Amino acid sequence: MHFKRFLDIKPEISNLFIIFINNKVVYDLNDKTFLLNSSFLNFTNFEFKKIGIAQDNNMNIYAADLSNESFSLSNQGYQSLVEYDLRYLMTILSEKDLGLVGRANQLLHYLNSSKHCGYCGSVMEFDSTEEAMFCKCNNLMIYPKISPCVLALIKKDNQILLARNALFPEGLYSALAGFIEVSETAEETVIREVFEEVSLKVNNINYFASQAWPFPSQLMLAYTCDYESGDIKVDGSEIIDAKWFDIDNLPNIPPNSTLSGRLINSCISDR
Ligand SMILES: [Zn+2]
Numbered sequence: 001m002h003f004k005r006f007l008d009i010k011p012e013i014s015n016l017f018i019i020f021i022n023n024k025v026v027y028d029l030n031d032k033t034f035l036l037n038s039s040f041l042n043f044t045n046f047e048f049k050k051i052g053i054a055q056d057n058n059m060n061i062y063a064a065d066l067s068n069e070s071f072s073l074s075n076q077g078y079q080s081l082v083e084y085d086l087r088y089l090m091t092i093l094s095e096k097d098l099g100l101v102g103r104a105n106q107l108l109h110y111l112n113s114s115k116h117c118g119y120c121g122s123v124m125e126f127d128s129t130e131e132a133m134f135c136k137c138n139n140l141m142i143y144p145k146i147s148p149c150v151l152a153l154i155k156k157d158n159q160i161l162l163a164r165n166a167l168f169p170e171g172l173y174s175a176l177a178g179f180i181e182v183s184e185t186a187e188e189t190v191i192r193e194v195f196e197e198v199s200l201k202v203n204n205i206n207y208f209a210s211q212a213w214p215f216p217s218q219l220m221l222a223y224t225c226d227y228e229s230g231d232i233k234v235d236g237s238e239i240i241d242a243k244w245f246d247i248d249n250l251p252n253i254p255p256n257s258t259l260s261g262r263l264i265n266s267c268i269s270d271r
Helices: 086-092 095-113 186-198 259-270
Strands: 002-006 016-021 024-028 049-056 059-065 081-085 125-127 132-135 140-142 147-156 159-165 176-179 201-213 218-229 239-246
Touching (some): 016 049, 176 186
Parallel strands (some): 147 218
Antiparallel strands (some): 024 081, 049 059
């Protein structure tokens, strides 16, 4: 499979579509797939929002937003179409499939958020060589934007610090997280975010792994670090609780399909 970005479409040949309706992904329960073949789909036309995201075995793969179209799940060549939340799909898809459906979501977001030039306000055109949105005003190319974030897991002897974000489901604790600020290194973000969110100083910052996070376009970079000094004091707005947990007695943590889940579990298996 080759990742590409393109807008042209040949309706006369079979294409694969990843369809979004009101931010949910259309999924076929029988075939257990979100990749739907246009030969079995009943579109009235191809005028809806779409962007080519990859090519595989001479098939083009498109992300399509059919939120405002008269597209009915019950009127298709697929017999068991349902709408799934992307966050739910994270729990049932392979990493490769998740990358593809996440790419579809991110590139639809790119299409929707890059309609007009930020300098002159003109409608942007698509440059098929650069595979990017383009404006003539100062030869400006707008590529899909990715926002880097860090995850920070603080270690202290046989304990790790886990926190509850105000938006988390009841009872769930995870590593600290924050966006990288302009001009900052990821390691500096770890130090700043930890201090802002729980008032602790940390050192010995080590990279663990990364994960694309398509809600809508983050790249998560996970780090471990060691406690240096300070007493836990939560900021009370973003973080509503933070505690030291013994590694063999952890609360509910995110699943292993998420980088935060893998980061936390790596500390358990290290012991
Ligand atoms: Zn412009």
